[in-house]
Amino acid sequence: MKAASAPDLAGLDFASIPERIQSEVQRAIQRSIKGVEYISTSGPSLGSTPKDILSSRGTMNLYHYRPVADELYRVPILIVMATTNRGYILDMVPGQSFIEFLLKRGYDVYMLDWSAPKPEEKSLRMEDYVLDFIPDCVRQVQRDSGESDITVIGYCFGGVLSLLYGSIFVDRPMKNLICFTTPVDFRGMKLFQNFSDRRYFDVDHLVDSIGNVPPEMILSSFEMLRPASRAASQVQLWENIWNDEFVKSYRMFDRWATDTLPLAGEYFRTITKDLMWDNKLYNDTMTVGGRKADIANIKVPMLHAVAEHDHIVPYEAAKSLIAKIGSADKEEVILKGGHVSLVAGPNAVRRLWPKLDSWLGERSI
Numbered sequence: 264m265k266a267a268s269a270p271d272l273a274g275l276d277f278a279s280i281p282e283r284i285q286s287e288v289q290r291a292i293q294r295s296i297k298g299v300e301y302i303s304t305s306g307p308s309l310g311s312t313p314k315d316i317l318s319s320r321g322t323m324n325l326y327h328y329r330p331v332a333d334e335l336y337r338v339p340i341l342i343v344m345a346t347t348n349r350g351y352i353l354d355m356v357p358g359q360s361f362i363e364f365l366l367k368r369g370y371d372v373y374m375l376d377w378s379a380p381k382p383e384e385k386s387l388r389m390e391d392y393v394l395d396f397i398p399d400c401v402r403q404v405q406r407d408s409g410e411s412d413i414t415v416i417g418y419c420f421g422g423v424l425s426l427l428y429g430s431i432f433v434d435r436p437m438k439n440l441i442c443f444t445t446p447v448d449f450r451g452m453k454l455f456q457n458f459s460d461r462r463y464f465d466v467d468h469l470v471d472s473i474g475n476v477p478p479e480m481i482l483s484s485f486e487m488l489r490p491a492s493r494a495a496s497q498v499q500l501w502e503n504i505w506n507d508e509f510v511k512s513y514r515m516f517d518r519w520a521t522d523t524l525p526l527a528g529e530y531f532r533t534i535t536k537d538l539m540w541d542n543k544l545y546n547d548t549m550t551v552g553g554r555k556a557d558i559a560n561i562k563v564p565m566l567h568a569v570a571e572h573d574h575i576v577p578y579e580a581a582k583s584l585i586a587k588i589g590s591a592d593k594e595e596v597i598l599k600g601g602h603v604s605l606v607a608g609p610n611a612v613r614r615l616w617p618k619l620d621s622w623l624g625e626r627s628i
Contacts, residue, residue, distance in 0.1 A: 306511070306514035306515070306518065307355075307356050307511055307514065307515060308356075309351045309354070309355055309356065309515060309518065309519070310349075310350070310351030310354045310355075311354070311356070311357075312328055312354050312360055312362045312363050312366070313328070313329045314326045314327060314328045314329060314374075315327050315329065317373070317403050317407060318399070318400070318403055320396075320399075321380070321384060321387070321396075322377050322378050322379070322380045322381075322384060322387065322396075322527070323375065323377065323396045323399070323400070324375070324376045324377065324378055325373065325374070325375055325376075325400045325403055325404075326350075326373065326374045326376060327372075327373050327404075327407060328362055328366055328372045328373070328374070329366075330366060330371055331366045331367060332366065332367060332368070332369040334369055335369050335370070335371050336369050336370055336371065336624065336627035336628065337410060337412070337627060337628055338410060338412045338413065338414050338438055338439070338626075338627040338628075339370075339371040339372070339373060339404055339408040339410055339413055339414070340365065340370050340371065340372050340373065340413075340414045340415075340416060341373045341374070341375060341400060341401065341404050341413050341414070341415050341416070342372065342373065342374040342375065342416045342417075342418070342421075343375045343397065343415060343416065343417045343418070343421035343422075343424055343425050344374065344375060344376050344377060344418055344421045345418055345419040345420040345421045346377050346392070346420055346421070346424075346524065346526060346530070347420065347478075347481055347523055347524050347526065348418075348419070348519070348522075348523065348524065349376070349519060349522050349524070350374050350376035350377075351519065352418075352519050352603065352606065352607050353374075353418070353606065353607065355515050355607055355608075356511075356515065359515075359607065359608060359609075359612065361606060361607065361611065361616060362374075364612075364616050364620075365620075368620050368624070370623075370627070371408055373400070373404050373407075373408075375396070375397065375400045375421075377524060378524070379478075379524050379525050380475050380524075380525060380526070380527040382474055382475060384475070384527055385470075385474035385475045385527055385528040385529065386527070386528070386529050387527035387529060387530050388527075388529045388530060388533065388552075389427075389529075389530055389533040389534075389537075389551050389552075390551050390552030391530070392424055392530065393424055393427045393428050393431065393551045393552075393556075394431070394551060394552050394554070397424060397425075397428045398428070398432065398435075401413055401435070401436060401437075405436060411436050412436055412438035413436050413437055413438060414437075414438055414439040414440075414441065414623065414626075414627060415428070415429065415437050415439070415440050415441070416441040416442075416443070417440075417441070417442050417443070417445060418443045418444070418606060419443065419444050419445065419446075419575070419576060419602070420445075420446075422442035422443060422444070422445025423445055423446065423538075423544070425440060425442065425445075426440075426442070426445065426447075426544070426556075426558050426561070426584075427544075427549070427551055427556045429558070429560075429561045429563070430555075430556045430557055430558045430559075430560045430561055431551060431554050431555075431556050433560045433561070433562070437563055438563060438564075438626070439563055439564045439565075439566075439623065439626050439627070440561060440563050440564070440565045440566075440590075441565075441566045441567075441568070441619065441623070442565075442566070442567045442568070442584065443567075443568050443605065443606050443615075444568070444569055444570055444573055444575070444576045444581065444602055444605060444606075445567065445576070445581060445584060446576045446580040446581055447544055447545055447558070447580065447581060447583045447584045447587065448542065448545040448579065448580050448581075448582075448583045449538050449539050449542050449544070449545065449580060450542060450545075450579075450580075451577050451578075451579030451580030451581070451582075452539075452576065452577065452580045453577070453579075455484070455539065456539065458484055459535055459539045459540070461540050464535070466531070466532055466535040466536065467532070470528040470529065470531060470532045473528070474528045475525045475526060475527055475528050475531075476525055476526040476528065476531045477525055478523040478524060478525045481523050481524075481525070481526065482521060482523045499513075512608065516603065516607070516608070519603075520603070537549060544556075544558070545583060545587075547559065547587075558584075558587055558588055558589070559587060559588070559589040560589055561588050561589050561590060562589050562590050562591070563590060563592075564590060564592040564593070564626050565585070565588050565590040565592070565593040565594070566593075566594050566595075566596065566619070566622050566623075567581070567584050567585055567593075567594070567595045567596070568595075568596050568598060568605060568615055568618070568619070569581045569582070569595065569596070569597050569598075569605075570597075570598060570599075570600045570601050570602055570604070570605040571597060571598065571599050571600065572599070572600065572601045573601055573602045573605070574601065574602065575602040576602060578597070582595075594622070596618055598610075598614045598615055598618070599614065600614070600615075
């Protein structure tokens with residue numbers, strides 16, 4: 264039997280070993296120190312761009328961000344947030360705030376954000392959101408800005424609500440429509456389809472029993488899309504806890520990702536039956552409060568931004584929007600990133616924000 268050959272050490276840089284050991288020791292010390300700091304501190308303040316509350320009614324909150332530019336575009340912006348998430352994802356910290364970016368570029372910005380529905384608000388329906396809350400906010404933006412035209416930006420399911428609003432109020436003041444990662448064909452949301460399979464998921468029993476759908480259930484469904492992601496991100500945090508910028512970014516996005524809102528029971532029942540089960544938005548059979556909501560009726564300029572690696576709203580669920588929308592002036596842009604990094608963080612700063620500014624600026628005069 265041949266003896267095992269000795270390892271080849273010729274390529275090793277022995278002179279650098281003490282330096283590398285010292286570097287690792289210092290990093291381990293920094294991890295311990297920073298780990299204690301992480302536990303004892305609360306992280307950066309989010310959503311701090313100055314704003315005024317124009318209206319707060321039920322689960323609806325309408326904000327107006329204070330303009331900073333000397334000259335403003337004529338057409339104000341109304342951002343419609345998803346009903347499961349907090350609006351501060353678009354207003355993280357200075358330098359990483361989409362709201363701040365828009366204000367500096369000369370846009371007049373309003374946001375329709377949501378708070379948790381109370382137990383007695385379990386009866387809120389899809390029509391309350393589409394036929395009441397959004398039109399009410401539009402009227403208030405018109406009154407506050409003094410302009411009749413409005414650009415609507417919808418993020419994720421806020422985009423679905425914006426589409427429903429625009430398809431019903433076709434003669435109303437929406438001048439431009441922008442959607443971020445907005446599903447249209449709910450068959451493309453494969454895992455959500457499996458979670459809500461009508462053969463096993465009794466949505467009537469759930470809503471009738473508990474009323475509002477708890478945030479823990481919604482958060483769990485998101486985390487099941489990538490079961491190992493939380494454990495992996497925590498390992499990555501520990502590996503980089505000595506890096507202040509990494510920790511700052513981690514805390515911002517982790518806080519937002521776990522800050523999930525409950526959903527009103529009747530509203531959730533409609534989402535499940537009309538969208539997840541019957542795919543009515545894609546099949547052109549959707550109605551809201553007895554009013555037909557066909558997105559082919561939307562004729563205003565339209566921009567849809569989707570992410571290459573979106574695990575929440577895969578491209579299969581979003582790709583039909585541009586084809587189905589009735590606008591002549593319409594564009595889809597596919598950008599690198601995921602569901603969140605498309606709109607927030609360094610990736611969004613470089614890609615989505617400049618694209619939106621370029622597209623919207625000439626349509627806001």
